[in-house]
Amino acid sequence: MEDSAAQPELARRAWARLAPFAAGRLFEPFLAYACVTDQPGHAILASEGVVGLPRVTQAGGVSNFVFCGHRASLGKVQIEFDGSDNILFLGAHATPGHCKIRVHGSGHVFHFGSFSSASSLTVLLQGEGGKILVGDDCMFSARIILSNSDQHAIYQRATGARINRERDVLIEDHVWLGRDVRVSKGSRIGRDSIIAQGAVVSGEIAAHVVAGGLPARMLQTDVTWSRVRADSLAEAEASPGHRQRLLRAEKLRRRIAALEAGAGPA
Template sequence: MQLIGIDEFLVKNKFKNTSINHKHHNNKIFLDQRFHDKKLTVNFLGENASLSIGKNCNIQGVITISNNSNVHIGDNFSSTGGVTILARDDCNVSIGNDCMFATSILIRTSDEHSIFDMETGILLNHNKDVSIGNHVWICDNVLVLKGSIIEDGSVVGARSLVSGLIDQNSLAVGSPAKVVKRNIYWSRERASKQ
């Protein structure tokens, strides 16, 4: 495994709450030294995989990456806890800059097990990339499924299930998540009582 932008000393001494598990070859981590080490476990389950985490990021949870897959988390990312990212064979998860995730978020690029058509034997549930734009807020207990795209400036409400496209600057809620309001923007500042 190759650590780029950091060295073994920093992982063992500065990032004491980050655990990196790898059994295979040619995996890479790009980690800015301004990463806030809360509690992160990274599992590499294959080869030729990579993880990049940008500047001023605060993430806690589990990131699992398998063969030929990549996870990119942009600058100024924050989470309150329990983010799980599963990037499976040949698929990528991309999260833009200035995103805010609440607790118990699950992002996955696959269904984990194969489903076939009984008559043709054709695989029905291919793995797909997940893309989350810049300045996206994902609230508590959200599940983001393979093939999902959440565009810049959007908010996904608590306990939603995202399985497709959420347009930019939209508020989406429900299972499956549907856009209920367009042309919104959000701020990290707490709202006050009227």
């Protein structure tokens, strides 16, 4: 950072901006993180057991922070900053795979929740003060694109005013995105929903639905899904794989509770 002595306070202020989205999620407190990389323009703070660190390039700007959660696997993540005061959070046990995050502008927030995964993912943040927020236990297939922008400006000829401003993206907990899905600016996807392969989301998708198409529309309601393939939901929930994920989540909850109580990691 430009002033390493001020780094802890800057990091704490950055962390506070994540709090509204973190409520009710598997979110380690600030004291779980220690600075592991402090470079001109950006710093990486990691919790215990992180496997690999993101590779960060800095085209310009200062006071950018990357938070890496407990036992997250991040060695294939590439980040490009061109701006200041941006915050990226990659949650505990997250596995974002071949992930490219490009942040152009200042004041942005990107959150990739605990236990969320991706095969390959591109995240594009442009403008000023934007947010792309992904909840816990999401599952993204390959070649997923999340963007808060159209990438180029469109103007009204009569007035010269720009008419395609950036808009935030929110993906709630336990959302499954199929291969080649694009989630466009202003989109919101409710928890437990499934977006079919090749769909383009450009608005609001309700919780517990299957959606697909261009643009994505509701195809089926009252659904949920599991990472375990089984003939019934009951069989999926009774499977060793599902039980193991529940145990890992409970262990993380105990860790978070111990940290918040000041007792140290559980």
